[in-house]
Amino acid sequence: MLDFEPFYLxxxxxxxxxxxxxLIGGPLAYWLAYHPGRxxxxxxxxxxxxxxxxxxxxxxxxxxxxxxxxxxxxxFEEYFDIRLVFSFPGLVIASMIYSLPFMVQPLQSGFRSxxxxxxxxxxxxxxxxxxxxxxxxxPNMKNSILTGCILTFAHxxxxxxxxxxxxxxxxxxxxVISIAIYDQVEAMNYSxxxxxxxxxxxxxxxxxxxxxxxxxRSFQTSYPI
Numbered sequence: 001m002l003d004f005e006p007f008y009l010x011x012x013x014x015x016x017x018x019x020x021x022x023l024i025g026g027p028l029a030y031w032l033a034y035h036p037g038r039x040x041x042x043x044x045x046x047x048x049x050x051x052x053x054x055x056x057x058x059x060x061x062x063x064x065x066x067x068x069x070x071x072x073x074x075x076f077e078e079y080f081d082i083r084l085v086f087s088f089p090g091l092v093i094a095s096m097i098y099s100l101p102f103m104v105q106p107l108q109s110g111f112r113s114x115x116x117x118x119x120x121x122x123x124x125x126x127x128x129x130x131x132x133x134x135x136x137x138x139p140n141m142k143n144s145i146l147t148g149c150i151l152t153f154a155h156x157x158x159x160x161x162x163x164x165x166x167x168x169x170x171x172x173x174x175x176v177i178s179i180a181i182y183d184q185v186e187a188m189n190y191s192x193x194x195x196x197x198x199x200x201x202x203x204x205x206x207x208x209x210x211x212x213x214x215x216x217r218s219f220q221t222s223y224p225i
Contacts, residue, residue, distance in 0.1 A: 006180035033111035055161025110144025
């Protein structure tokens with residue numbers, strides 16, 4: 001019989017990570033899209049680093065930084081009573097760093113895709129930058145917002161290396177679905193691993209299918225044949 005606790009923890013982690021990344025990644029993507037300075041190239045490289053960096057490498061350095069012996073881990077433990085290593089809060093922060101490009105890059109592309117004349121017209125009508133962002137720019141990049149949220153959610157559901165390095169394998173705390181699959185394989189329970197993997201495979205396919213359908217619909221709307 002399947003233990004559904006890892007699914008619950010994975011969903012909780014993915015929802016929390018996606019929500020927080022949207023709040024943090026949105027302003028960052030806005031800055032990257034409209035900031036004219038050369039320094040943003042360095043920031044873009046940092047944001048995209050998790051795409052090419054092996055998860056275990058990223059997880060290793062996060063484990064060092066999150067350790068109570070390091071200033072960051074000690075700060076959270078002393079002032080917030082939060083232990084970042086082998087805990088759910090630590091998983092959230094690590095997942096946000098690891099999934100950052102999956103939120104920021106679609107949003108950045110969305111901001112750049114909005115015609116400048118729309119925002120300029122709003123400014124001429126006396127609208128503030130915040131009102132223009134909320135009522136003009138964001139409604140015209142809904143597909144990019146959905147794509148960023150869906151990809152971030154799906155990527156967080158399937159992550160393994162960073163989760164294992166930071167969270168370990170603590171039942172009802174850090175044992176997410178990817179760790180549960182690893183456990184089943186280690187125990188040579190291939191039927192259990194197959195059931196977990198099949199559910200994750202179907203979920204991932206449906207997520208990608210939804211993203212492609214969304215993008216195709218947007219393309220056909222923008223460029224009707």
